[in-house]
Amino acid sequence: MIVVKFGGTSVGTTEKINHCAQMIKSQVDKGEKVVVVVSAMAGDTDRLSRMAEELKVSQDSADEIMSMGERISMRLMCAALNSLDVSSQFIDPIQEEWPVLTDANHGIADVILKETTRRVRDVIEPLLQKGIIPVLGGFIGKSQEGKVTTLGRGGSDITGVLLGHCLDADVYIVTDVKGVYSADPTTIENAQLIPCIRIEELWDLGIHGAKVMHPRSLIYKTENMTLKILSNEGLLETPGTEIVGFLDSDIQVCCDEKEKSMVSVVGETMSSAPGLLRQFSEALEAINVYSISASTFSITFIVDTDQEVSAVQALHEVICDHPLLRAVTSKNGVALITIIGRKFPQEKGVIRKIGEALENETVTIINITTSSCEVNVFVDWNDRKRALMCLDRKLKVES
Ligand code: ADP
Ligand code: ASP
Ligand code: MG
Numbered sequence: 481m482i483v484v485k486f487g488g489t490s491v492g493t494t495e496k497i498n499h500c501a502q503m504i505k506s507q508v509d510k511g512e513k514v515v516v517v518v519s520a521m522a523g524d525t526d527r528l529s530r531m532a533e534e535l536k537v538s539q540d541s542a543d544e545i546m547s548m549g550e551r552i553s554m555r556l557m558c559a560a561l562n563s564l565d566v567s568s569q570f571i572d573p574i575q576e577e578w579p580v581l582t583d584a585n586h587g588i589a590d591v592i593l594k595e596t597t598r599r600v601r602d603v604i605e606p607l608l609q610k611g612i613i614p615v616l617g618g619f620i621g622k623s624q625e626g627k628v629t630t631l632g633r634g635g636s637d638i639t640g641v642l643l644g645h646c647l648d649a650d651v652y653i654v655t656d657v658k659g660v661y662s663a664d665p666t667t668i669e670n671a672q673l674i675p676c677i678r679i680e681e682l683w684d685l686g687i688h689g690a691k692v693m694h695p696r697s698l699i700y701k702t703e704n705m706t707l708k709i710l711s712n713e714g715l716l717e718t719p720g721t722e723i724v725g726f727l728d729s730d731i732q733v734c735c736d737e738k739e740k741s742m743v744s745v746v747g748e749t750m751s752s753a754p755g756l757l758r759q760f761s762e763a764l765e766a767i768n769v770y771s772i773s774a775s776t777f778s779i780t781f782i783v784d785t786d787q788e789v790s791a792v793q794a795l796h797e798v799i800c801d802h803p804l805l806r807a808v809t810s811k812n813g814v815a816l817i818t819i820i821g822r823k824f825p826q827e828k829g830v831i832r833k834i835g836e837a838l839e840n841e842t843v844t845i846i847n848i849t850t851s852s853c854e855v856n857v858f859v860d861w862n863d864r865k866r867a868l869m870c871l872d873r874k875l876k877v878e879s
Contacts, residue, residue: 481512481513481514481515481608481647481648481649481650482507482512482513482514482515482649482650482651482652482716483514483515483516483517483640483641483643483644483647483649483650483651483652484503484504484507484514484515484516484517484640484651484652484654484716485516485517485518485519485618485636485637485639485640485651485652485653485654486500486516486517486518486519486557486654486712487519487522487636487653487654487655487656487712488519488520488521488522488523488524488525489522489655489656489712490519490654490655490656490712491518491519491520491521491553491556491557492521492522492523494556494560496712497556497557497560498560499712499713500557500560500654500712501557501560501561501563501564501566502564502715503654503712503715503716504516504561504566504613505561505564505566506715506716507716508566508613513608513649514613515604515608515613515614515616515643515647515649516557516561516568516613516614516615516616517615517616517617517618517636517639517640517643518550518553518554518557518615518616518617518618518636519549519550519553519617519618519619519636520548520549520550520552520553520617520619521549521552521553524548524549524552525546525549525619525633528545528546528548528549529542529545529546531545532545532546539586539587540586540627540628540629542586542587543586543587543589543627543628543629543630544627544628546619546630547573547617547619547620547628547630550617550618550619550620550636551572551573551617551620553617554570554571554572554615554616554617555570557570557615558570558615561613561615566613567611567612567613568612568613568614568615569607569612569613569614569615570614570615570616570617571603571614571615571616572617573617573620573621573622573628577599577603578622579596579599579600579602579603579604579616579646580596580599580600580616580620580621580622580639580642581595581596581599581621581622581623581624582621582622582623582629582631583623583624583629584623584624584625584627584629585629586623586627586629586630587629587630587632588630588631588632588826589621589623589629589630589631589632590823590826591621591631591638591642592624593642593645596642596646597645597646600643600646600647601646601647604643604647605647616639616643617636617639618635618636618637618638618639618640619631619634619635619636619638619639620639631696632694632696634691634694635694635696636694637653637693637694637697638694638696638697638700640653640697641653641697641698641700641701641705641707642697642700644700644701644702644705644707645700645701645702645705648702648704648705649705650705650706650707650708651701651705651706651707651708652708652710652716653693653707653708653709653710654710654711654712654716655692655709655710655711655712656711656712657692657711658673658710658711658718658720658721659673659674659675659708659709659710659711659719659720659721660673660674660677660682660685660690660692660693660709660721661673661674662674664690673721674721675719675721675722676721676722676723676724677721677722677723677724678723678724678725679698679701679723679724679725679726679727680725680727682695682698682723683695683698683727683822683853686698687825687851687852687853688852692709693709693723696822698723698727698822699727699729699822699823701723701725701726701727702726703726705726706722707722707723708720708721708722708723709721709723727822728820728822729822729823730876731819731820731821731875731876732818732819732820732821733817733818733819733868733871733872733875733876734817734818734868735815735816735817735818735864735865735867735868736770736815736816736817736818738784738785738786739784739785739812739813739814739815739861740770740782740783740784740785740812740814740815740816740858740861741782741783741784741785741787741788741791741810741811741812741813741814742780742781742782742810742811742814742846742847742858743780743781743782743783743788743791743792743795743808743809743810744778744779744780744781744808744809744810744811745760745778745779745795745798745799745805745807745808746777746778746805746806746807746808746809747777747778747799747802747804747805747806747807748777748804748806756779756802759798759802760779760781760795760798763794763795763797763798764781764783764791764794764795766790767783767787767790767791767794768783768784768787769781769782769783770782770783770816770856771816771847771849771856771858773847773849780847781795782814782816782847782858785812785813785814788810788812791810792808792809792810795808796808812861813860813861813862814846814847814858814859814860814861815858815859815860815861815863815864815867816856816857816858817856817857817858817859817864817867817868817871818854818855818856819834819854819855819856819857819871819875820853820854821853821875822853823853824852824853824854824855825852825853830855830875831848831850831855833874833875834848834855834857834871834874834875836874837870837871837873837874837875838857838859838867838870838871840870841863841866841867841870843859843860843863843866843867843870844859844860844863845857845858845859846858846859846860857871
């Protein structure tokens with residue numbers, strides 16, 4: 481069984497919709513069971529969202545309006561499939577059978593996985609058994625109050641992988657480029673197609689702006705699922721990019737087993753000296769640097785304690801040659817605790833919870849660095865076990 485998701489450009493014209501229908505038919509002819517997810521035609525959601533904003537409608541009415549793009553696409557896709565004698569049926573969120581249930585967080589709703597899985601199986605499997613292709617609009621959900629919700633812009637990818645998860649199916653994401661590239665191929669010349677990418681890498685690419693695949697969709701990839709991104713120009717057999725691995729959806733809290741040291745350089749106008757970071761990186765070439773934090777009069781590197789002396793020596797060389805740098809110092813006994821949560825970008829108060837948990841255990845935070853779904857907290861080496869336990873307890877219980 482496969483789930484095929486077509487993006488906005490892929491369903492942007494009748495010609496393209498017909499081509500997508502052909503792609504499906506060639507799978508059906510091979511005896512494959514196919515579930516189809518469609519996006520709104522390119523530009524439709526933008527237009528609907530703009531109009532909803534101009535008309536100052538409530539957030540739940542805005543979701544209802546924004547869902548219309550996908551609801552048109554699913555009807556058009558069924559029409560194209562039926563004209564090829566491929567029997568299909570769309571499922572609309574207005575119907576009782578609509579399977580994707582979410583919370584009531586309009587505009588960026590979260591899927592209620594257990595209930596959705598049950599409903600997806602109950603609704604979709606019988607259609608497939610009758611030889612009917614189910615066609616669903618991506619991006620759309622329904623709250624327990626029965627209102628239409630949306631999963632967030634670009635959210636059709638979420639629906640595609642989610643259905644694959646619920647049905648134990650492989651998932652094909654059909655888009656306007658041949659797969660994942662080394663940079664956005666529509667703006668960067670010579671961008672190279674990547675045949676295979678680790679899921680963690682694609683997650684970080686998405687979180688940092690690459691539209692090619694919605695990062696939240698990756699939460700639903702299972703170990704056994706084949707997940708591919710490929711072009712809307714050929715058939716599903718075109719190579720594209722395969723995404724390997726799967727993400728741990730739970731919050732992970734772990735402590736690096738090696739003791740760390742802070743190595744700090746002080747100097748005047750630290751932040752405005754051009755080229756300084758290059759000089760530091762060259763000097764620390766052979767040293768693993770876990771974190772860099774800069775303030776007006778100092779810059780601190782966190783390194784393994786067994787590399788502390790080498791780091792101090794290397795940075796001292798830079799200081800001797802630089803008129804604005806004054807001195808270097810170091811301090812060992814630091815532990816690195818890493819906290820990863822795939823839902824952190826949507827959650828409020830993650831840093832507050834970390835702070836509270838450590839404060840209750842009287843553990844002092846020496847340094848903290850954050851990116852969208854990862855927080856690195858540096859604490860005293862002797863406090864690491866207590867810190868690990870209280871963070872684990874607080875973050876897992878309250879997530
Ligand atoms: P769809 O409508 O099919 O969901 P999107 O526009 O959401 O398509 O995503 C595909 C777009 O992602 C491409 O047209 C491309 O401009 C953009 N993109 C950004 N970074 C990358 C990348 N590294 N590899 C491939 N595409 C990328
Ligand atoms: N149509 C929605 C959007 O434009 C969802 C999607 O295309 O993935 O954001
Ligand atoms: Mg997209």
